[in-house]
Each structure stands twice: as structure tokens, then as C-alpha cells.
Amino acid sequence: MKKQTSSRLFWIPVCLGLTHWTLQAKLLQPFLIQYRWAHALLFSLIGTLLSMCVAWDQVKTPLMFMYSCFFKPLGKHDNHQSRLESFYQDQASIYDRTRDSLLRGRRTMLKLSAAHLKSQLANGTYGNRKPIWIDLGGGTGWNIEQMNKSLPIDQFEHVYLVDLTPSLCKIAEERFKRNGWTNVTVLCQDASTFQADVPLDGRVQLVTMSYSLSMMDGYFAVVDRVQSLLCADGVVGVCDFYVSGRTSPASERGLAHLRRQCHWLTRYFWQMWFEFDHIHLAPGRRDYLEYKFGTVKSLNRRNHFIVPYLVQIPYYIWLGSAVKNTLASSTAVIDDDIDSLASNQSSPKLAPSTFSALTVAQKNKQWRLDYQPDLPCHTQFRSYIYAFTWEDPRVDLSYLNLSSDDVMFVITSAGDNALEYALHKPKRIHCIDLNPCQNHLLELKLASIASLPYEDVWRMFGDGRHPHFQSLLHETLSPNLSTYAFQYWSQHSDRFSHKFYKTGYSGLALNIFEWWVRMNGLSGQVEAMCHAKTIEEQKAIWLEKIRPCIFSPMIRKILNNPMFMWNALGVPMNQMNMFLQECTTQQYIEDTLDPIPGHSLLSQDQYFYYLCMMQHYHRDSCPSYLTKDGFEKLKTALDVFRLHTDSILNVLQSLPDNYLTRMVVMDHMDWFDPESHDELDDEIKQMARACQVGGQVYWRSAGCVPWYNRLFEKHGFKVEALAIRKSGQAIDRVNMYASFYRGIKL
Structure with a gap:
């Protein structure tokens, strides 16, 4: 050389x-x-x-x-073999060097397959048996060498590479010989009819096809053969080019297939282009695959080959299960504590969005319930509004008095408070949010607690950054995420590359605050206030340095802007009107912030404001799920969660009578128009029906005496004020709301 x-x-x-x-x-x-x-x-x-x-x-x-x-x-x-050999024989030696940028997604598919296998091995799914893997159309053996990085080949009982091209099989045999793998066999045979030295039907744990299904003539027979090979808990992984049909296939409905549909020009151009090389991208291949197997994970991507943003070749990464999961069982009962629903004649009609069968991905971690992601009520949300929860759970817990018999109904938000409640181990916590991204966030937190070590979870949600998040997502978190959440975080894996808490709509407020601090030269004072050693020192910095700048004319003008209040602080117009009837915006903000520095130290107790100022949590000032003790306790309490992606009213209508014991609905009722409140009236009526006698509903409000209190009394609740804010006094560590109420069903 x-x-x-x-x-x-x-x-x-x-x-x-x-x-x-x-x-x-x-x-x-x-x-x-x-x-x-x-x-x-x-x-x-x-x-x-x-x-x-x-x-x-x-x-x-x-x-x-x-x-x-x-x-x-x-x-x-x-024959097909002769055509393939003619195409590949001159490029067999350079095949791997020329396919990396063209055949995208192979590494991701292999990492996801390895993650699911490792999860099953850890759960004892196969007992003492090692898994068997068949790579159909495996070519030069590149897939098997890559898999060795995620799941060592010696962890398999046997690996079979099946390919019809002799020149590629020769390269594979040389590769395996160099690596010294004695449990890998190359079969130069047809994928639909190949025969190994031992019977394999019903014994295989993993079958993969990497850019090979589109090249197989008799794909029906190949897919059927894969189905016959897989054991009951087997997984099939596919990565390939594709084009979509004009409409979504029936197998897609009810599943999250973001960016699956292709532009009409893309559909026709790429299908004709690849046909010249006998590569078939007609949508029937992928549709048949999804028809025969249950979808575990699904990603749709575009390969910007050679010319970015001009050349966009559609490709997909897909994991399926041998056990077919259909939406036909949309009334399947999935909660052990409500298994009487089917026979309960007094219960309302079950909502398919609530009680549909869980996706196969959730067999072990049944958190997320199916929903229709393409409905307008969901597609209006591009991201989560709240990256952190803004209500103080300590005050909630002082009244909730949770026990192992309690069934809770809570608004998801960022999930921090729901995790706080779970530490007290109620029977069930139903988390509800119309914004799918809020449930994606809570689901990520649940998956992280279930499968990651504490330090990784702290780096993600404590420090707000993790340089290896994408690797964790593919290799560790994916088995515990629904396809909805997995697709979302795959598309937004950069959220943890810098400062996570500056993402989402709430991140806009943090960005504005950071800019304002720098413009006023207060960075040092904010740092000093966040790490003050005494309450007196903390109050002095607030009163002498920071407060005079906060209530400047410019800030007042910004806070009086409804668009800013909604997009940055999540305060809708109806809620803003509630406190404007009692005070000005400036007075409301003064009553909120002035008591905080004298309440407790930010670095030890006030993690809400510490986060806003520092964009990360402190080890001594953070939600309980980020403490070492809380993290370890939650690992055994995660099965209490059920995540509903739907409106509060729809979920309530799907629940049986006298089912709930505790409801925490935050401040969402402030969002309704007092002049037109029929929907809220129906919602409170359903709360009364679903609550047991003595069941409790908790809410916060921007008003001292919310107008909707009378609706609770109308539907049989005793309403009592737990706290009403007064100037100079804090009702909790956040002090953002003017009042805190409880309704007890009589």
C-alpha cells in the first residue's frame, strides 16, 4: 500500500x-x-x-x-438469481463502501431490534434459551457485524444469513471467518424456500430484512415464511425504500405513522426509477407486512442522497411482532381494576380511544392507550406547552391523603406531579391530556425511570442535556416507548443536546427571561439569589437588584399582551380576564412573586423558580423523581399509570360510575368562557357521576372566587376553599394562583 x-x-x-x-x-x-x-x-x-x-x-x-x-x-x-449475480458480481468487493449513504436507517433498525431482544432476555421471555436470528437478503454480512456492536453474536444460539447472490455470500463468509464466529451460517438460497440444517419453524426470535424485501419477486411467500419462522414472542425488523399509496392503508389507522404519505410526484418518480433495477416500491409490500404482523415501532424518513433537500428518497424503519395486534378489539379491557366494565350496564359507552387494545410495544409497560393521531384536536399541537409542571404537589399531597385504594384522575401536563403522587402508591393514576406531546413527555420519563440508571435520568431531566440521548433512545428506551412517543422523540432527539427546559412553548418564557437578565446585567445577581445561603440574603437580592428591573414599563407592557401570556406562560384569554376583574396584571404578578424570596431557599426547596432562572435543577432542589430515593421507589410503582390522549370530557364519559376517588384538574376550568359553559357543565356532571361518594376534586384558579364553583354545587359537590392568596403571603411554593379549592361529592 x-x-x-x-x-x-x-x-x-x-x-x-x-x-x-x-x-x-x-x-x-x-x-x-x-x-x-x-x-x-x-x-x-x-x-x-x-x-x-x-x-x-x-x-x-x-x-x-x-x-x-x-x-x-x-x-x-x-432466473432471479442470475440477474442478481450479474448486477452484484462486479461490485461485491466495494458494496459496503458504497451503500452507507444510500441505505440509511440500517443501524437504527438493528439497534431497535437488539434493544427489544435484550429487553426480552432480561425479562426471561426465552428462559435459558439463546435467541436465533435470520437475516434475509443479508448480502455481505454487514448487518451481522453491526449487530455485534449492540448485541454480541455469541449471545445468539445461531445466526443464519440467507441471500440469493453467490458473490455477496462469498464476501459474507470471508467476513465471518475473520471474526471467528462459528455460530453463523451463510445460506445461498431463496428467502421463501430456504432450508437450514435444523428445522426452524416457530423457533426464531428475530428476522430482519434490510433493503431486501423490495428486491424479492414473491414477497407474499417471503412474508408468510417469516410468519411461520417466528416464535410467539418473535420480532421482525425491516428497513427499506417505499412509496405510499394515495390514501392511508387500513393497517395504519390507529397507529402513529408520521410523514408516511408521499407527494404524488415522489410516489411515481421513485417507483419508476427503482423499477429499472428490479427494485419494487409499490405500497402493497409494506401494507402486507403490516397486515400480517403487529406494529411495534415505525419510522418514516427521507434520504437526502447526494443533493440535500432536492433528492428525497422515502425509506422506513419498522419493527413488528409475531402476535398480530388489531383494532378490532377496540373494546378490549386493559385495566385489571375495571374488568367489570363490559358487564356494567349502567356505564356509558366505552370510548375506543380510551379502551382500545394496547399496541404490541406496550405488552410489558401498559402506560399509553391508543388514540387517533391524525385527528385535528391532536394535530393542532406541534410540541408540548409545558416542559415542567408549575403546580406545587406538596400542598396537594397534604390534602389528598392517598392510599392503595385510590384511583386518581389527573391532567398530565409535564407529568412531574403525577410522578409525585405515584410515590404514595395509589391503585391507579389516569393521566389525561389532549396534547399528545405532553403524554410523549411523561411516557419518556416513565421509560427512562424503568430502563436507565439514575445518572442518565438526572442528566436528561436534571441537567437538561444528554449528549448520547439518541443512542439511549434506540438502544435502551425504545422497548418501553409506544410507537407514538418513539416517533416523536426520534424526530426531536436534539431536545437534549443543549438545554431541554428551553424547549416547548414554556421554553419561550425562559428564553425571554435569560435575554432580559443579560440585557440588564443581572446574571451575577440571579446566580447569587439562586444560591443564597440565608432567606435574608435571598430577599435582599430580590428587593434591591432584581425586583426594580422586573417591574419596568417595558415588562409591564409585555405582561399585558394576551399573545405573550398564552404562548410564553400558557395563560389563555379567559383566564387572564378572570384576574383582571380583581386586579391589574402588575398587581397579580407582584402578589405572585413578592412572597417567594421569603418563603424558602431556591437552592434547597424552590425548584420551580430555580429551574426558571438556571434552566436546570439543583441536586437539592428538584422534583422527587429526580432524587436518588424517589427514583428507586418509582421503579416499582410505574404500573399504576394509564395515559389517555383525549379530552377530559371524553375520558370521563368512558369511565364507569363511582370509579374515581381523587381528581386533580389544575386550572383548566379557568380556560372556559363563563358566558358559554355548556361543555364545562357536562364535564363537572361527568365528574360527579364517575366519582365515588366522598370522592374529591381539586382545582386551582387565577380568580379568588371562580365563577364555576356554583356548577360543582349544582352537581352535588360541597365546595371549600383550601387557600386564597393575600398580598404578601404565599399559599404554596409557586404562588402563581389566587386560590386553591376542593369539591367533595356528597
Whole structure:
């Protein structure tokens, strides 16, 4: 190799000498002076020659690839194997070097497959048996070598690579011999009819197809064969090019398939383009795959090959289960504590969005319930509004008096308070949010607590950044995430690359606060206040340095803007009107903030405001799920959660009579218009029906005496004020709301 390199370098001085001689030639000088374009062209040609001399290998490989794929005539062949061999035999030795940027998603598919296998092995799904893996259309064995990085090959009982192309199989055999793997067998046979040395039907834990299903002529037979090979808990992983049909297939309804549909030009162009190489992208292949198997994970991507944003080749990554999960069982009961629903004649009609069968991905962690992600009520949300919960759970818990018999109904928000309640181990916590992204966030927290070590969870949600989040998502978290949440976090994996709490709509307020602090030169004072050692020191910094700047004319003007109040602080117009009937915006903010510095130390107790100022939590000032003790306790309490992506009214209507014992509905009733409150009236009526006698509903409000208190009394609740804020006094560590109420069902 060194000799070849030095021989190429020999030509550099030769070329330079020829260039010098050419420029000095009297015959060419007038021509070059008059025609500057020729001068430039000559230098370009010389530069190209130099590059080719120095790096011929870099030029040779793509040229061979281009010739084999675009120019080489395939000729006529009697069978599929002969055609494949003609196409691949000249490029077998360079196959792996030329496919990395074209065949995207293979690593992700393998990592997801490995993660699910490791999860099953850890749960004892296979007992003492090692898994068997078949890689159909495995080619050069690249997949198996990559899998070894996530799940060592010696952890498999046996691995079979099946491919119809002799030249590629030869490369695979050489690769496996170099690695010393004795439990890997190469079968140069057809994927639909191959035979191993031992019977494999019903014994295989993993089957993968990486850019091979689209090249198989009899794909029906191949998919059917895969189904016959897999054991009951087996997984199939596929990564391939695709084009969508005009409409979504029936198998897709009820599942999260973001960005699956292709533009009409994309559909026709890529299908015709790949047909020249006998690669078939018609949507029927993927549809049949999803028809035969239950979807575990699904990602739809675009490969910006060679020319970014101009060339967009659709490809998908998909994991399926041998156990078919259909939406036909939309009334299947999934809660052990409400298994009497089906026979309860007094119960309202079950809502499919609430009690549909869980996706296969949730067999072990039944948190997320199915919903229709393409409904307008869900698609209006592009992100979560709240990256952190803004209500004080300590006050809630002082009244809730939770026991193991309690069934809770809470608004999800960022999930922090729901996790706080779970530490007291109630029987069930139903988390409800119309915004799917809020449930994606809580689901990520649940999956992280279930499968990650404490330090990784702290880095994600304590520090608000984790440089390896994408790897954790694919290799560890994915088995515990629904396909909805997995797709969302795959698309937004950069959220943990810098400051997580500056994301979402609530992150806008943190960004504005950070800008305002810098503009006023208060960075040092904010830091000092957040780490003050005494209450007196904390109050002095607030009163002397920070408060005078907060209530400046510009800030007052911003706070009086309804658009800012909604987008940055999550305060809708109806809620803003409630407190404006009692005071000005400035007075409301003063009554909120002034008592906080004298309440307790930010670095030890006030994690809400510490987070807003520092964009991360402190080890001594954080929600309980981020403490070491809370984290360990929650690992055994996660099965209490059920996540509903629907409106409060719809979920309430789906619950049986006298089912709930505790409800925490935050401040959402402030959002309703007091002049038109029929929906809220129906909602409170359903609360009364679903609550047991003695059941309790808790709410906060921006008003001292909310107008809807009378609706609770109308529907049989005794309403009592637990706290009403007064100037200079804090009712909790946040002190954002003017009142805190409880309704007890009589």
C-alpha cells in the first residue's frame, strides 16, 4: 500500500513541472492572456489530474458503483438469481463502501431490534434459551457485524444469513471467518424456500430484512415464511425504500405513522426509477407486512442522497411482532381494576380511544392507550406547552391523603406531579391530556425511570442535556416507548443536546427571561439569589437588584399582551380576564412573586423558580423523581399509570360510575368562557357521576372566587376553599394562583 501511495506522489512534481513549462511556452502565452477562461480551465484540469493521482481509490469506488448501477447492461436472464449475480458480481468487493449513504436507517433498525431482544432476555421471555436470528437478503454480512456492536453474536444460539447472490455470500463468509464466529451460517438460497440444517419453524426470535424485501419477486411467500419462522414472542425488523399509496392503508389507522404519505410526484418518480433495477416500491409490500404482523415501532424518513433537500428518497424503519395486534378489539379491557366494565350496564359507552387494545410495544409497560393521531384536536399541537409542571404537589399531597385504594384522575401536563403522587402508591393514576406531546413527555420519563440508571435520568431531566440521548433512545428506551412517543422523540432527539427546559412553548418564557437578565446585567445577581445561603440574603437580592428591573414599563407592557401570556406562560384569554376583574396584571404578578424570596431557599426547596432562572435543577432542589430515593421507589410503582390522549370530557364519559376517588384538574376550568359553559357543565356532571361518594376534586384558579364553583354545587359537590392568596403571603411554593379549592361529592 505504501508503494502505491508513493508512486502516485511521484506524479505531483511531474505535473507541476509540466504546468510550469506550459505557462512559459511562448506559443500559449498570448492565448492564455486573451482568453482567461481557458487559463482557468487549464488549471481546473491540472487540479483534477492531481486529485486523481493522489486519491485514485476515492475516485475508483464511486465510478465502479455508478457503472454497475446506472450504465452496465444487465442483459436477459433465466432466473432471479442470475440477474442478481450479474448486477452484484462486479461490485461485491466495494458494496459496503458504497451503500452507507444510500441505505440509511440500517443501524437504527438493528439497534431497535437488539434493544427489544435484550429487553426480552432480561425479562426471561426465552428462559435459558439463546435467541436465533435470520437475516434475509443479508448480502455481505454487514448487518451481522453491526449487530455485534449492540448485541454480541455469541449471545445468539445461531445466526443464519440467507441471500440469493453467490458473490455477496462469498464476501459474507470471508467476513465471518475473520471474526471467528462459528455460530453463523451463510445460506445461498431463496428467502421463501430456504432450508437450514435444523428445522426452524416457530423457533426464531428475530428476522430482519434490510433493503431486501423490495428486491424479492414473491414477497407474499417471503412474508408468510417469516410468519411461520417466528416464535410467539418473535420480532421482525425491516428497513427499506417505499412509496405510499394515495390514501392511508387500513393497517395504519390507529397507529402513529408520521410523514408516511408521499407527494404524488415522489410516489411515481421513485417507483419508476427503482423499477429499472428490479427494485419494487409499490405500497402493497409494506401494507402486507403490516397486515400480517403487529406494529411495534415505525419510522418514516427521507434520504437526502447526494443533493440535500432536492433528492428525497422515502425509506422506513419498522419493527413488528409475531402476535398480530388489531383494532378490532377496540373494546378490549386493559385495566385489571375495571374488568367489570363490559358487564356494567349502567356505564356509558366505552370510548375506543380510551379502551382500545394496547399496541404490541406496550405488552410489558401498559402506560399509553391508543388514540387517533391524525385527528385535528391532536394535530393542532406541534410540541408540548409545558416542559415542567408549575403546580406545587406538596400542598396537594397534604390534602389528598392517598392510599392503595385510590384511583386518581389527573391532567398530565409535564407529568412531574403525577410522578409525585405515584410515590404514595395509589391503585391507579389516569393521566389525561389532549396534547399528545405532553403524554410523549411523561411516557419518556416513565421509560427512562424503568430502563436507565439514575445518572442518565438526572442528566436528561436534571441537567437538561444528554449528549448520547439518541443512542439511549434506540438502544435502551425504545422497548418501553409506544410507537407514538418513539416517533416523536426520534424526530426531536436534539431536545437534549443543549438545554431541554428551553424547549416547548414554556421554553419561550425562559428564553425571554435569560435575554432580559443579560440585557440588564443581572446574571451575577440571579446566580447569587439562586444560591443564597440565608432567606435574608435571598430577599435582599430580590428587593434591591432584581425586583426594580422586573417591574419596568417595558415588562409591564409585555405582561399585558394576551399573545405573550398564552404562548410564553400558557395563560389563555379567559383566564387572564378572570384576574383582571380583581386586579391589574402588575398587581397579580407582584402578589405572585413578592412572597417567594421569603418563603424558602431556591437552592434547597424552590425548584420551580430555580429551574426558571438556571434552566436546570439543583441536586437539592428538584422534583422527587429526580432524587436518588424517589427514583428507586418509582421503579416499582410505574404500573399504576394509564395515559389517555383525549379530552377530559371524553375520558370521563368512558369511565364507569363511582370509579374515581381523587381528581386533580389544575386550572383548566379557568380556560372556559363563563358566558358559554355548556361543555364545562357536562364535564363537572361527568365528574360527579364517575366519582365515588366522598370522592374529591381539586382545582386551582387565577380568580379568588371562580365563577364555576356554583356548577360543582349544582352537581352535588360541597365546595371549600383550601387557600386564597393575600398580598404578601404565599399559599404554596409557586404562588402563581389566587386560590386553591376542593369539591367533595356528597
